[in-house]
Amino acid sequence: MTPTLADRYRGRVVLLTGATGFLGKVVLERMLWEFGDCLRELRVLIRGDAAARLEALWPIQIFDRLRARHGGQRGFLAWVAGRVTACGGDVEQPDLGIGAGGVAALRQELDMVIHCAALVSWDVRIDRSINANALGTLRLLEATATGNPSLTHFQYCSSAFTHGQRSRNTAAGAKCLEVPFDPETSLAAELYPEREPLPFSVEAEIAAAQAYAAEAEARFAAERPLSAFMDEGRNRALTGDGRKGAAQIAAELRTKALEMDIADWGVRRAQSHGWNDNYTYSKALAEMLLMRNCPPAVHLSIVRPSGITACRTQPCVGWLDAYLLVEPLIHGVGTGKITAFPGNAEHVIDVVPADVVTSVMLAAAAVAGEEAGGAGVCGASCRGAPVSVYQVGSGNVNPVTLGQIERIWREYFTQHPMRASKGGAPVAVAPIGFYASAEAFASETRGRYLRPLERALWGLEKVPFWRSVPPLRAAWAKASRLARMVRQVLRLADLYCTYTLNEWVFDTARTERLMGAAGLAEADRASFCFEELREVDWRHFWTEVHIPFMRRYLLKEEDAPQPAAGAGGRAAATPAARL
Structure with a gap:
């Protein structure tokens, strides 16, 4: 008999990142709604004043049905206080910004990680995107898995658009499969075999982005000082509403010009290797780092949603x-x-409602690899950890x-x-x-x-x-x-x-197996339903x-x-x- 998801989550200590972001809020609410009385502890990693930022989440609309279940805000706060722990930490910093002692406390008895945190911007400078999305993911894996025999599962929320130029518009365009990336192979080498392939490795790409950003900052300091932007600053200050002075406007213009220079270089670099933009490129590099570094004892699941939209039904219609x-x-x-x-x-x-994405994420975190035909195939550079890739999109079904x-x-x-x-x-x-x-x-x-x-x-x-x-x-x-x-x-x-x-046509066969009888108990298949995408x-x-x-x-x-x-x-x- 297939265990229910509640049975699978019972007694677990789970770490969730990105809970202050859009998708992370949906995941947080859904975990509490479905499994709040099953989990041993839900830890939430938040930058800055973690306790205050977590407290600020509870009054918002997304938690309305939990408030109703527990008799209002007071009852809800009393209930949630014994289940959710705010943990300070920043994936963009070494040791998550909390030092070795803080990291040790964070991973104590931790057995599952759901990583939603990301810098979601198509227009950000490439070194920032890589630091947050790729290196940040590696830091989180190392912080939670190193010296922690309890950790059994690490889930990464990626993007289906990491398939980059694997679209039906390319000569090699075909259905984008639920398979991991090889950390030593670019998409361009696969898609354009007639071209001379550019050297590629995930570590070299990270180093190149960091080197270009440093060079651009030095070049701007020497060739484009603040004075070069003062004329435009004075004009805008004079003709604007007077809230900003010329020097402040000039400084903002200079910063924007520098960031666009580094962002545009990143786009060119991504496109030369077969991706399209800095965001999806950095997410693909994150997948590669996980493939390279995930310990063999930890099951890795990668969830790739397409364009995420408002919630369709859960926790409420249209939430965004x-x-x-x-x-x-x-x-x-x-x-x-x-x-x-x-x-x-x-x-x-290809778009998909956020609540459908959340259903797949929570099912995959509990079941990944156990569904019939669900085990993934590791790339040549993987250390031996089992990996399962799940894509969530509508274009293949509706x-x-x-x-x-x-x-x-x-x-x-x-x-x-x-x-x-x-x-x-x-x-x-x-x-x-x-x-x-x-x-x-x-x-x-x-x-x-x-x-x-x-x-x-x-x-x-x-x-x-x-x-x-x-x-x-x-x-x-x-x-x-x-x-x-x-x-x-x-x-x-x-x-x-x-x-x-x-x-793009994203293959969802493994996701459909996971969300069907091969992965979920009958009691779960109504609430955790992928088939509803066919009926939208x-x-x-x-x-x-x-x-x-x-x-x-x-x-x-x-x-x-x-x-x-x-x-x-x-x-x-x-x-x-x-x-």
């Missing part, structure tokens, strides 16, 4: 508290700022295309328009014009919008004493603001076009769940429509208790 992959695009469409974008309307956009999503969003905003400003006129939305390439979109946008604005700014700055003439100063401020907006759209398109011009009505999800919650609770639009009371398709069960 962060800008993720699609939210900037939704906001841009609704406000009329995005009227064209590089993309292929026929391509599948695909929706970019064109369908655009029509759904546009029809929604036609019926429920956003406003240009608080109390302002409703924004009229038009069909999005899709460009076949990022280059075509950028060329058109620069020629039609950016260059005329830059010429206007140049002409205004040639007028003597323009800063002293209010109408000219106001014209400069408006043109400068519009130019920055256009550059922001170009940057957004550059970052996101990978996901709108390409499509995407129109209902976007228009009644995700966008209404985003507008009302994330953007704080008081007059936005309320999210639906229930989700489309079959609702997931929410049991009263799992003891």
